[in-house]
Amino acid sequence: MNRLILIGNGFDLAHGLKTKYADFIEWYWRVWGNRLKMSHNGIEEDRICSFKLSNGHYDWFNTLHFKYRIITLLYQPDALEIADIAKNNPELCDFSFKSSLFEKICEEVETKKWVDIEDVYYYFLKSSDNPKQINDDLEFLKNKLIDYLKSLQEATVNPYIQKQILEPFHWEDIAISSMDKWDKKMEPDNLMLLNFNYTNTADMYLPKAYNYSVNHIHGSLSNPEGVIFGYGDERDDEYEVLMKKNDNEYLQHIKSFRYLEASNYRDMLSFIESAPYQLCIMGHSCGLSDRTMLATLFEHPNCVSIKPYYYKRKDGTDNYRELVQNIARNFKDPTLMRDRVVRKDRCEPLG
Numbered sequence: 041m042n043r044l045i046l047i048g049n050g051f052d053l054a055h056g057l058k059t060k061y062a063d064f065i066e067w068y069w070r071v072w073g074n075r076l077k078m079s080h081n082g083i084e085e086d087r088i089c090s091f092k093l094s095n096g097h098y099d100w101f102n103t104l105h106f107k108y109r110i111i112t113l114l115y116q117p118d119a120l121e122i123a124d125i126a127k128n129n130p131e132l133c134d135f136s137f138k139s140s141l142f143e144k145i146c147e148e149v150e151t152k153k154w155v156d157i158e159d160v161y162y163y164f165l166k167s168s169d170n171p172k173q174i175n176d177d178l179e180f181l182k183n184k185l186i187d188y189l190k191s192l193q194e195a196t197v198n199p200y201i202q203k204q205i206l207e208p209f210h211w212e213d214i215a216i217s218s219m220d221k222w223d224k225k226m227e228p229d230n231l232m233l234l235n236f237n238y239t240n241t242a243d244m245y246l247p248k249a250y251n252y253s254v255n256h257i258h259g260s261l262s263n264p265e266g267v268i269f270g271y272g273d274e275r276d277d278e279y280e281v282l283m284k285k286n287d288n289e290y291l292q293h294i295k296s297f298r299y300l301e302a303s304n305y306r307d308m309l310s311f312i313e314s315a316p317y318q319l320c321i322m323g324h325s326c327g328l329s330d331r332t333m334l335a336t337l338f339e340h341p342n343c344v345s346i347k348p349y350y351y352k353r354k355d356g357t358d359n360y361r362e363l364v365q366n367i368a369r370n371f372k373d374p375t376l377m378r379d380r381v382v383r384k385d386r387c388e389p390l391g
Contacts, residue, residue: 041221041344042317043228044308044337045205047235047242050323050351054391055195055241061157062149066120067188073119076100076126087180088139091126103132139177140164157181158329161293162271166278171289178293182269186238190261195241201322201391204349205231205245209318213386215379218344221316228318232311235260236324238267255311257304257333258295268298273331296332305333312337318345322390326366334370338380347382349390360384 052059075084076091079100083092093103117125126133137143141164148155161178168174208226211219230251235242238261246252259267270293273279282290291297299305311317319337326334338346346367350360364381371377 041209041223041225041228042230042232042311042315043209043320044311044317045231045233045320045322046324046326046337047233047237047322048324049237050325050390051201052195052237052239052241052323054201054323055198057192057195057239057241059189059192059237059239061145061155062153064185064188065146065149065155067191068184069123070119072126073122077119077122085138088137088142088177090134090136090138092134094130094132094134100126141174141177142181145181156327156329158269158271159327162273162276162329165271165290165293166282171287171292175289175292178269182267183264185269186261186264186267189238192239195239195244197244198391202245204322204388204390205233205320210386213318213345213347213382215344217376217379218316221342221344229315230311232308234308236330253307255304255307257299257308259302266302268295269293270295270298271329272296272333273328275331275335276328295330299333309336312340312342316342316344318347319343321346321348321363321367323349323351326363326370328369331370334367335372338367338370339372339376343380345382346380348387350387352389358389360387 049059072084072089072091077100082096083090085091093100127135137146141161144164145155145157145160148160157178161174164174165171209222209228211222211224214222228251231246231253233242233246233254235254235256236258238256238259240260240262243254246254258269261267272295274294274296282294324330337343348360348363348367350358350363352358367381368374368377
């Protein structure tokens with residue numbers, strides 16, 4: 041029997057990496073703060089936002105210093121504060137969003153303290169009369185995200201997570217309907233880490249052996265051109281509407297089509313077709329932006345177990361129930377879901 045492990049953003053977070061989309065957005069504004077501090081242009085802009093100094097000023101540093109007296113011998117604001125001041129003081133700076141997509145993303149971060157950029161993108165795409173603009177905005181954000189992730193320090197191996205990855209099978213984790221497929225061997229014959237992240241954190245965990253592999257299903261930072269960033273829920277009622285528009289621009293960032301540009305998806309299919317497998321979830325939210333692929337993995341006849349490693353919060357609560365609820369949305373048969381998902385007392389926090 042084999043083991044397939046879904047590696048999501050929570051896996052990187054468990055290694056201390058600041059890889060949330062909210063972290064990325066904060067980094068983006070810090071970059072802007074540093075750019076404004078050094079600028080001698082009245083207008084600074086990129087594809088998604090614009091800063092214009094008021095009253096014909098051209099020196100951001102001196103304008104901030106003399107008009108707001110925020111830079112003194114005793115105190116210098118950091119780059120994030122400079123960006124905030126420029127955005128929120130119209131008498132100093134005329135700030136504007138040039139992208140409604142990015143404006144909504146920032147609004148989500150401001151109100152909820154988190155955001156799923158791919159969900160927001162799909163929401164805008166479905167209602168847009170100009171899909172190229174939305175797609176170009178997303179492409180810009182994708183490239184910025186790659187720059188941000190490249191700036192992060194590499195993680196180190198967590199021995200506890202390594203033990204979880206390689207732990208033996210147990211009969212109590214196998215679905216009742218699949219007990220006849222379990223060969224009672226304790227160790228996985230083959231193991232694949234299906235990495236949804238762009239980082240190489242997952243690569244640290246498997247020894248170099250013929251039966252161990254890491255599949256960067258959404259691409260990696262070493263090959264930015266191959267990074268897949270978009271949406272992947274072909275079961276959504278409105279997906280068929282996009283297909284019927286007869287405009288390929290609406291399908292530009294639909295993940296299913298991008299999977300056909302590399303061998304990773306086929307490699308995954310070959311793995312799940314080869315033998316019965318246990319599917320472990322490490323840091324993946326199992327949200328709708330990947331539902332097409334997740335449904336394939338969860339409902340496959342060879343899947344004998346779905347074991348979620350949940351996140352335990354500082355207050356003692358955890359997200360096991362929310363994670364299972366998300367898993368359920370990828371099933372058409374709820375009875376099959378309840379049989380395959382490992383009960384909570386047989387699961388544990390990641391790391």
